[in-house]
Amino acid sequence: MSIQENLSRLRATIPAGVTLVAVSKTWPAEAVLQAYDAGQRVFGENRVQELVAKAADLPGDIQWHLIGHLQRNKVRQVLPHVALIHSIDSTELLERVDREAGQLGRRVDVLLQVHIAQEEAKTGFSYPEAEALLQGGQLAGYRNVTVRGLMGVATFTDNMAQVKAEFEGLHALYAKVREAGWLNPSEFNVLSMGMSGDYQLAIACGATMVRVGSLIFGHRDYGAGA
Ligand SMILES: *Cc1c(COP(=O)(O)O)cnc(C)c1O
Numbered sequence: 001m002s003i004q005e006n007l008s009r010l011r012a013t014i015p016a017g018v019t020l021v022a023v024s025k026t027w028p029a030e031a032v033l034q035a036y037d038a039g040q041r042v043f044g045e046n047r048v049q050e051l052v053a054k055a056a057d058l059p060g061d062i063q064w065h066l067i068g069h070l071q072r073n074k075v076r077q078v079l080p081h082v083a084l085i086h087s088i089d090s091t092e093l094l095e096r097v098d099r100e101a102g103q104l105g106r107r108v109d110v111l112l113q114v115h116i117a118q119e120e121a122k123t124g125f126s127y128p129e130a131e132a133l134l135q136g137g138q139l140a141g142y143r144n145v146t147v148r149g150l151m152g153v154a155t156f157t158d159n160m161a162q163v164k165a166e167f168e169g170l171h172a173l174y175a176k177v178r179e180a181g182w183l184n185p186s187e188f189n190v191l192s193m194g195m196s197g198d199y200q201l202a203i204a205c206g207a208t209m210v211r212v213g214s215l216i217f218g219h220r221d222y223g224a225g226a
Helices: 003-011 029-037 048-057 072-081 091-104 127-135 160-180 199-204
Strands: 019-023 042-045 063-066 082-088 108-114 145-152 190-192 209-212
Touching: 003 019, 003 029, 029 048, 042 048, 048 063, 048 072, 072 082, 072 091, 082 091, 082 145, 091 108, 091 145, 108 127, 127 160, 145 160, 160 190, 160 199, 190 209, 199 209
Parallel strands: 019 042, 019 209, 042 063, 063 082, 082 108, 108 145, 145 190
Antiparallel strands: none
């Protein structure tokens, strides 16, 4: 199955209004170009170095999303190339992004990553931390970042009931922010959740953006491409 075929099969399962982020991490520029030629314009990378290198090599109308942990000392490097940062996981990082974006004279869209999984390793704000930040009004003080929504990574498990509960929990916070008007709902309108194994469930739970890698590019473990 080619990347192009994988993409068109996948697209047939994604409703209009849900954005597909093609996660191209670890795949070479040629693979990204195949997806690009099939019409894909939004790509996700989890490492700054790789995002910056690919952005330099590939067409300028690609929107690059950073989906992996962002170290504070890499903020400056990534900002000129990134359309959306999914992985803001601390107020320190948010402050840093705001400051550096200001110095570059640009405004950057970000999502707050919320820790929804049971695994310890997954980063992100806890629910109480995220809620305090979203409700508290201090986000208005960041002049150079726009918080566009929330992102979460579910527990890596076959237990779909658990994954569903995690997605529903994140959707509940997303809906609360919008309904309570803590942030302007026409700006705070992105809920990024769901990967190859669970994107359909995520969409059923209200995701507006899904991050899919293996179903498009193949399983890295086998090195076989698509
Ligand atoms: C790798 C990755 C994805 C895509 O995973 P697949 O299972 O290959 O679709 C999505 N989100 C994040 C944060 C990732 O690191």
